Each structure stands twice: as structure tokens, then as C-alpha cells.
Amino acid sequence: MIKSKKTKTVDWIIVIFALLAICICIFPVLNVMAVSLSSNSAITNNKVFLLPVEFTTKAYSYVLSDASVVRSLFFTTYLTLVCTVLSMVITILCAYPLAQTKLVGKKAINIVIIITMYFNAGIIPDYLNVKNLNLLDNFWVLVIPSCLSVFNMIILKTFFRSIPESLKESAKLDGATHWTILSKIYLPLSTPVLATLALFYAVGRWNGFQDALFYISNRNLYTIQLKLYQIVNNLSSIDTHAEANVVSMVTSESMKAATVMFATVPILLIYPWLQRYFIEGATIGAVKG
Structure with a gap:
């Protein structure tokens, strides 16, 4: 053409x-x-723009020598894996029944769920709720409140609705239960969407620091983003006995930049593995309303 x-x-x-x-x-x-x-x-002297000038890795050596930064990185990796798996399980279990045409009260449930996208109680009521549930300084306070994204659930539900009913009906004639239909038909056909939503959840958890800032004071539960936030705002928060000597060799700007790269690169490495699913998965859920 x-x-x-x-x-x-x-x-x-x-x-x-x-x-x-x-x-x-x-x-x-x-x-x-x-x-x-x-x-x-x-x-x-402001000579640095896009390429390193007088190449050195002292800033990275300093960051890697700080046990608290390394600990935060491994903790955030573990936290991201737990949150992603749990979020995907809850999203699937919420989207599948809402995609069924014969679900009783489906419209009312949809309305209640969608309302949560636009209205929330606010920061103070959230904090009081978390406190009353004894979740302050608890690992699960970083998992439970954000384990379901309504937006992601709607994308998955919309895709489930686009799967032909004939596949489900034929499976039912063969004696398949809803669990079998979900695991053998729906999930294998939803690989692009599931990979994309998993990426959304993983990136959201990895980059999140506000909940850790509000609810966490235990240093062992610091996420890498909260640690980065502290370093950028107050370099002295990095606990090391040789800090004075290091600062004399490396500027605070280079250490901040090294910490930013240290916190950013791991999540960027995930994109190449999921890139082939990303575009298809992000748009496929919008094919049918």
C-alpha cells in the first residue's frame, strides 16, 4: 500500500x-x-552532563559498603515479590466472578468497588485504622493496604469477559468446575494481561515509600525508596564509621546519584523480560467494555 x-x-x-x-x-x-x-x-565545576567526567566508582563503593542500604535493597526485593504474588491472586479471584454474567448482585458489587477508586477516607483515618489493627511497624502494613488495585482488576475483568462463553460452556459439559475453568482456560489465555498487571504491581511496590514513611520506624523494615529518601534529604543518616573520610573523597551529589541508580536499575532490568507482553497486555483489556 x-x-x-x-x-x-x-x-x-x-x-x-x-x-x-x-x-x-x-x-x-x-x-x-x-x-x-x-x-x-x-x-x-558543573562539567558533568550526559557522560561521566574523570570516571570513578567511589560513590558506588560507598553505597555498597553501607549495610543498611544493601539490607533495604534485599528487603524491598522480597517485599515486592510477596506483594506481586498476593496482589495477582486477589486480583484474579476478584475479576473472575465479576466477569460472570450470572453472578447475583454483580452490579451492586461493581459499584461498591468502583467507588473506592474515587473516594477514600484520607491519610489520618488510614493511619488510625492501621494503628487500631496493630499493624504499625509490621511487615504486613506494606502489603495488605495496597494488595488490590481496582484499576488493574477492571482490566483483567474486561479481558475475562472477552473470552468466548462457548469455551466455558463446553468445559462445564465435561464436568469442569469454576476452579478448573479458571486455571485451565482463563489463565493460560490471559498471559499477556497477567504479565502486564504483575509488572504494574511490582513497579508500584518497588517505587512506593509513602506507606513506609508513615507506618514504619523499624530500620529493618525500611524499603529502598525510604532509605533513598533519607539519604537524599539528609546524607548523615547513612550509618558508617568512616563517613567523614568518605565525604572528603566523594561529593554528596555523587553519592545521592549512586543511590538513585542503585534503587532504579533492579526494577528496570525486569522490563526486557516482560516487554513482549506489555503493549498487548495494556491494551487487550480495553477491547471489550
């Missing part, structure tokens, strides 16, 4: 805007990485 001149112009405009968006997203990351790998004098 031969494209018209007008169509080619529109395509070039789209490409230009896409390139601009890519630059806007990638330049800050490159700048932070360059700062984390540059020398003290180069950073002080």
Missing part, C-alpha cells in the same frame, strides 16, 4: 514527538548515572 504525502508527513510528526518523549525520559537517567560516576572536581 502506497502512502500519500499527507500520511507520510503525519508519520514523521509522530516519530519526532516520539523521539522527543524518549529524550525527555532518558536524559535525566543518563545525567544521574554520569554524576554517580564522575569525580568530585568535575561535579563541583
Whole structure:
């Protein structure tokens, strides 16, 4: 098919805007990485932009030598895995029955669930609720309140509804139960959506720090983002006996940048593994309303 001149112009405009968006997203990351790998004098004299100047890894050595940062990284990894698995289980168990046409009270349940997307009690009532449940300084306070995203559930429910009823009816004729239908038919057909939603949950948990900031004071339960928040705002919060000597060799800006990269790179490594599912999974749930 031969494209018209007008169509080619529109395509070039789209490409230009896409390139601009890519630059806007990638330049800050490159700048932070360059700062984390540059020398003290180069950073002080504002010579660093997108490439390291006077390459050095002292900032990373300092970050990796801090046991609290490493501990926060491993804890956040474990927390993210637990939250993602639990969130996916709850999302699936919520989306499947709501996708059934014969579910009694489905409209009322949908309304109640959707209301929670737009209205909430606020920070203070949430804190009092968590406190009354004895969840302060508890691992599960970082898991339970955010284990279900209504938006993600609606995406999965919409996809489940797009699966032909004939598949379910034929399975029922063969004696299949709802658990069998869900595990043998629905879930295998939903791989792109499930992978995408798992990515959403994992990224959301990895980047979250507000709940840890409000509810956690135990240093053993600090997430990597909360630790990063403390380092960026108060470098002295990093507990190390040789801090004075390190600061004399490495600027605070390079240490902050190294910590940002240290907290960002692990979750970025997940994207290549799920990229082939991402676009299909993000849009497939919107095919049918």
C-alpha cells in the first residue's frame, strides 16, 4: 500500500514527538548515572552532563559498603515479590466472578468497588485504622493496604469477559468446575494481561515509600525508596564509621546519584523480560467494555 504525502508527513510528526518523549525520559537517567560516576572536581565545576567526567566508582563503593542500604535493597526485593504474588491472586479471584454474567448482585458489587477508586477516607483515618489493627511497624502494613488495585482488576475483568462463553460452556459439559475453568482456560489465555498487571504491581511496590514513611520506624523494615529518601534529604543518616573520610573523597551529589541508580536499575532490568507482553497486555483489556 502506497502512502500519500499527507500520511507520510503525519508519520514523521509522530516519530519526532516520539523521539522527543524518549529524550525527555532518558536524559535525566543518563545525567544521574554520569554524576554517580564522575569525580568530585568535575561535579563541583558543573562539567558533568550526559557522560561521566574523570570516571570513578567511589560513590558506588560507598553505597555498597553501607549495610543498611544493601539490607533495604534485599528487603524491598522480597517485599515486592510477596506483594506481586498476593496482589495477582486477589486480583484474579476478584475479576473472575465479576466477569460472570450470572453472578447475583454483580452490579451492586461493581459499584461498591468502583467507588473506592474515587473516594477514600484520607491519610489520618488510614493511619488510625492501621494503628487500631496493630499493624504499625509490621511487615504486613506494606502489603495488605495496597494488595488490590481496582484499576488493574477492571482490566483483567474486561479481558475475562472477552473470552468466548462457548469455551466455558463446553468445559462445564465435561464436568469442569469454576476452579478448573479458571486455571485451565482463563489463565493460560490471559498471559499477556497477567504479565502486564504483575509488572504494574511490582513497579508500584518497588517505587512506593509513602506507606513506609508513615507506618514504619523499624530500620529493618525500611524499603529502598525510604532509605533513598533519607539519604537524599539528609546524607548523615547513612550509618558508617568512616563517613567523614568518605565525604572528603566523594561529593554528596555523587553519592545521592549512586543511590538513585542503585534503587532504579533492579526494577528496570525486569522490563526486557516482560516487554513482549506489555503493549498487548495494556491494551487487550480495553477491547471489550
